[in-house]
Amino acid sequence: MNCKPDSDRVAQCALLAMLFELSSSPKPGNVDRCHDFSDIGFHHFLTSAVSAYPVFRQAAERRAGPGALILEAVAAWKKWNLSSNTHFGSLVLMIPLAIAAGRRGELQEELKRVLDQSSTEDALAFYRAFFQAGARVADVESYSLSDRNWEQRLQESGKSLLDLMRLSADHDLIAREWSTYYQRCFSLSDRMAQKIEEKGLNEGVVRSYLEALAEVPDSLVQAKYGIKTAREVSRRAGLALEDPTLEQASRLDQDLLEKDINPGSTADLIAASLFIALLRGLRF
Secondary structure (H helix, E strand, C coil), rough: CCCCCCCCHHHHHHHHHHHHHCCCCHHHHHECCEEEECCCCCHHHHHHHHHHHHHHHHHHHHCHHHHHHHHHHHHHHHHCCCCCCCCHHHHHHHHHHHHCCCCCHHHHHHHHHHHCCCCCCCCHHHHHHHHHCCCCCCCCCCCCCCCCCHHHHHHHCCHHHHHHHHHHHCCCHHHHHHHHHHHHHHHHHHHHHHHHHCCCHHHHHHHHHHHHHHHHHCCCHHHHCCCCHHHHHHHHHEEEHHHCCCCHHHHHHHHHHHCCCCHHHHHHHHHHHHHHHHHHHCCC
16 A cells, blocks of 8 residues: 655646646647747746646645636636636646545556546536636537536536546547546656656657657647648657657647647646656656
């Protein structure tokens, strides 16, 4: 049986994961330490990540369920007048991990329990957080975010947050992770730890991002531009991964930025995978 981790240590791992993902460069199509978007910059993401620290600590102390904590984390960044979505996908993945890390059992087993125990109240809080964050995903027909009566319908259905994620799993990477108990994140985490050991922190994270993007088309890109564009971005990420110098990654980065194509869901998976690696003892 594992000893219960210190809640501050869990929160530190979460914050470091968000900051390492954010600062790694070149990470094609995403804000990093070398460039901003036209409407949101590196400092906005720094603010968003730091504002979530107390929420991760609360999660490790099991003070609330995942839905309420996701909503609280979004509210925390709003207090800094951040009007754009910065880390919503990362929070949706990482807060359940923080809850699981605060328990005494093995991380993957505890995470499954956290997700299985999600409730209708978690689902309601998640929807409220979604609206506040201004997040974008492909809509779910059964419980559409555009339905004015979504709250009543959700309460009457008794659906949990995990139930809702399963409805979206075929077209949303974040929902798919919930639905598979983070199968891909745990796999990415193991591979990333090896890359970081071999290549160092920055290149290890960048190559893990390229690998993840090459493996599965990004669902945020697909929601905004369609599957054809998402697949082309994945194809080019695979080519960039073959380049030992990362020059192709830099060129892809510039091209995606010029076209306003942002594989943000893949970046969220990388943040969660880094969090897992740090919780499991990654050092660099």
